[in-house]
Amino acid sequence: MDSPGSSVSTRTTRTNPFAGPDHVLIRDLNILGRVPVILDHHTSTYYAWKTYFSLVFREYNLRDHSAGSVDSRFMVNDDEWMTINATLIRWFYTTISKDLFHTVVSAEDDAHAVWTKINGLFTDNKHQRKDFLHGEFFACQQHDSSIDDYCMHLKKLSDELRDLGEKASNELLLSTLTAGLNDAFGNGASNLALITDPTFLKDEDGAH
Known part of the structure; x- marks a missing residue:
């Protein structure tokens, strides 16, 4: 059993803000x-x-x-x-x-x-990376993936572009999302008109 002194010493070391x-x-x-x-x-x-x-x-x-x-x-x-x-x-x-x-x-x-x-x-190869991500972003289609997976993929691509200094606006995310929806969600675009001040997050939730 540790002595009271050693116990205090241990607690002090663990709470030391300068400890590595x-x-x-x-x-x-x-x-x-x-x-x-x-x-x-x-x-x-x-x-x-x-x-x-x-x-x-x-x-x-x-x-x-x-x-x-x-x-x-x-x-x-x-x-x-x-x-x-x-x-x-x-x-x-x-x-x-x-x-x-x-x-x-x-x-x-x-x-x-x-x-x-x-x-x-x-x-270091920002231009090549941007070209790759732009191609992926604007060609993104839902196809047979779930709406969650499709929205997440778009969000990942926009995060990558933002990290390279190119922020995808909310309007661009919305238009790209709706343009790539498959036939099962074809009414999703028209439903945007029913949403007040639509955003990418609202559109993603509304597509469910």
Whole structure:
């Protein structure tokens, strides 16, 4: 049984706002539960992937590792730091496609280098990425998918475009949504006239 003094010491350490992240907690974290998407060049998952990871970095105080604000070359003798660094690299490799993995993998990289490489693949080639997303967005059709899946796909594409500096307006989302509806929802467009100040979210709910 711990002495009263040791108990107080433990509580103080855990509530210390300047304490670093717990390397055991980080190592054992189920990242697929926190980042439930696989990043791929051929799908519109980059915005979601980056957003989920950004939340994990904030929640677990990991921004020094991802942002490179601490040079890992000076931390090689800090076992806890290196454990967290290796864990982040494993997380990145686990949540990307095999093609992306083979593109970015390097035994010499720290977590910041891997994070920068992966993001660079989607932000450095903005023009090509925009062309791809524009084609996907304006050609989007419901076909046999559910209305929920169709609306979600459009929203994902608009999020990706917004991340590249091109925000799809509410009017554009509405017109693209209604233009791509299949025959079963053909009356959806005419029903918009019955909605006061229609928005993409209202239209999505009204299509059910």
